[in-house]
Amino acid sequence: MTSSLEVRRLAYAYPDGTQALFGVDFEIGRGERVALLGPNGAGKTTLVMHLNGILTAGHGTVTVAGLPVGKKSLKEIRRRVGLVFQDPDDQLFMPTVREDVAFGPANLGIGGEELERRVKGALDRVGMLEAIDRPPHHLSFGQRRRVAVATVLAMEPEILVLDEPSSNLDPASRRELAEILRGLDVTVLMVTHDLPYALELCDRALILSGGVIAADGPTRKILADADLLAAHRLELPYGFALR
Amino acid sequence: MGAGHNHQLYRAGDTLVHRLPPQCKLAAVAAFALVVVATPREWFWAFGLYAVLLAVVALAARVPLVFVLRRMVIELPFVVFAVALPFIGLGERVPLLGVSLSVEGLWSAWNILAKATLGVVASVLLAATTEPRLMLLGAQRLRLPPLLVQIAMFMLRYMDVIVDEMRRMRVARESRGFVARDVRHIPVIARSAGALFIRSYERGERVHLAMLSRGYSGSMPVIQDLSASSRQWLTAGMLPGAALVVLLGTLCGTLLVNGGLA
Numbered sequence: 190m191t192s193s194l195e196v197r198r199l200a201y202a203y204p205d206g207t208q209a210l211f212g213v214d215f216e217i218g219r220g221e222r223v224a225l226l227g228p229n230g231a232g233k234t235t236l237v238m239h240l241n242g243i244l245t246a247g248h249g250t251v252t253v254a255g256l257p258v259g260k261k262s263l264k265e266i267r268r269r270v271g272l273v274f275q276d277p278d279d280q281l282f283m284p285t286v287r288e289d290v291a292f293g294p295a296n297l298g299i300g301g302e303e304l305e306r307r308v309k310g311a312l313d314r315v316g317m318l319e320a321i322d323r324p325p326h327h328l329s330f331g332q333r334r335r336v337a338v339a340t341v342l343a344m345e346p347e348i349l350v351l352d353e354p355s356s357n358l359d360p361a362s363r364r365e366l367a368e369i370l371r372g373l374d375v376t377v378l379m380v381t382h383d384l385p386y387a388l389e390l391c392d393r394a395l396i397l398s399g400g401v402i403a404a405d406g407p408t409r410k411i412l413a414d415a416d417l418l419a420a421h422r423l424e425l426p427y428g429f430a431l432r
Numbered sequence: 433m434g435a436g437h438n439h440q441l442y443r444a445g446d447t448l449v450h451r452l453p454p455q456c457k458l459a460a461v462a463a464f465a466l467v468v469v470a471t472p473r474e475w476f477w478a479f480g481l482y483a484v485l486l487a488v489v490a491l492a493a494r495v496p497l498v499f500v501l502r503r504m505v506i507e508l509p510f511v512v513f514a515v516a517l518p519f520i521g522l523g524e525r526v527p528l529l530g531v532s533l534s535v536e537g538l539w540s541a542w543n544i545l546a547k548a549t550l551g552v553v554a555s556v557l558l559a560a561t562t563e564p565r566l567m568l569l570g571a572q573r574l575r576l577p578p579l580l581v582q583i584a585m586f587m588l589r590y591m592d593v594i595v596d597e598m599r600r601m602r603v604a605r606e607s608r609g610f611v612a613r614d615v616r617h618i619p620v621i622a623r624s625a626g627a628l629f630i631r632s633y634e635r636g637e638r639v640h641l642a643m644l645s646r647g648y649s650g651s652m653p654v655i656q657d658l659s660a661s662s663r664q665w666l667t668a669g670m671l672p673g674a675a676l677v678v679l680l681g682t683l684c685g686t687l688l689v690n691g692g693l694a
Binding site for chain 1: 565585586588589590593635638639641642643644645646647648649654655656
């Protein structure tokens with residue numbers, strides 16, 4: 190079985206010479222939900238930008254369901270990798286929810302009834318079908334984040350990559366989003382430093398620190414290792430303890 | 433979600449005019465404006481007939497007079513300019529209520545006022561019956577430069593977001609005891625404006641990344657099919673068509689009268 194995502198010896202330096210990634214290695218199997226943990230400035234966002242070819246690797250490879258990321262495969266790669274950005278106002282740029290969710294599949298050349306089916310299906314999966322004709326800026330923050338997830342689900346991706354999915358959400362929206370993510374039948378890579386959320390949703394966690402994968406294992410085990418967390422500027426919130 | 437939402441010009445309804453595809457209405461208003469501008473200023477009654485045509489459209493769209501009048505405030509700068517013309521105009525002068533006015537100035541003022549008013553009323557009616565979003569889709573359909581249409585589309589989407597950001601910055605300033613009272617405070621406001629510009633620019637970059645991630649390749653995909661039937665084109669064409677008949681009719685009439693006299 191091919192894995193959903195395979196990253197091999199990925200290294201990247203910004204044009205100004207700052208090295209951000211120093212050889213990242215990991216693999217995510219189909220259907221897995223994995224948390225990518227790391228302090229600010231660890232290179233998480235840089236890594237995410239490589240997964241759908243927005244940044245091109247200086248060295249190493251990224252393979253999505255057997256297809257290597259490269260100039261020629263860009264269109265298919267962007268269909269396979271659904272990126273949900275941190276600020277839903279960046280993700281939702283069309284005048285209505287319907288048009289926004291349709292944007293991705295329409296760029297893939299899908300139209301007519303199939304487009305309508307995808308839009309409604311994706312909105313239904315995140316419980317936002319009734320908002321289909323509303324402008325995104327009239328929705329609450331939690332609702333916007335759910336619509337943002339729908340915009341990439343409509344492209345029927347191989348892997349869903351979420352950048353800080355729980356940020357700025359109130360506890361109820363946070364729980365609702367968790368329920369939705371748990372119910373999706375898709376591979377998920379969740380970038381976060383919300384450790385309880387990672388534990389709640391992902392069985393496996395990676396720690397990206399200093400541009401390399403510093404740890405890879407069961408989330409519970411990683412979060413229980415206080416010394417490991419401290420070494421990478423990660424901490425459980427006050428009052429939490431794992432054993 | 434701030435107040436002052438961007439649909440102030442639109443008046444929801446379900447009339448014949450509302451239902452027409454936006455590209456038909458846009459083209460009709462543009463053609464109507466051209467006919468109006470092409471009409472010589474001396475043909476008073478032609479302008480009267482144009483006004484009647486617009487009144488018929490307003491009636492069909494169920495747009496009340498007060499609604500139109502209130503939104504005509506945008507014409508005010510032109511009115512001020514036009515009113516000044518008879519006083520500052522050169523050439524032959526006529527006394528009116530004890531004030532000496534330029535004849536040429538009076539004609540120019542009438543010309544500007546009549547044509548601008550007709551154009552503004554037509555645009556107000558267009559905006560009142562067409563959602564801003566659909567207007568842009570119509571413009572896209574009419575093959576207006578796609579880049580301009582996309583810029584307008586993003587303006588529509590992000591106006592509230594940016595106004596909200598502006599409000600937060602003001603609250604943050606005032607929370608630290610700043611109140612803009614006189615010119616010395618302008619630099620502070622200017623720096624805020626600069627920061628707002630940079631934030632918006634950065635947001636633009638992030639939005640672009642989000643678009644690329646969903647397969648954007650330079651042009652907006654067609655999501656809503658807005659094709660218009662020839663019947664709808666004909667319906668929309670009735671406004672500029674009727675105006676053109678008035679213009680040509682007057683032209684023929686004038687030629688005949690002049691020819692008869694000669």
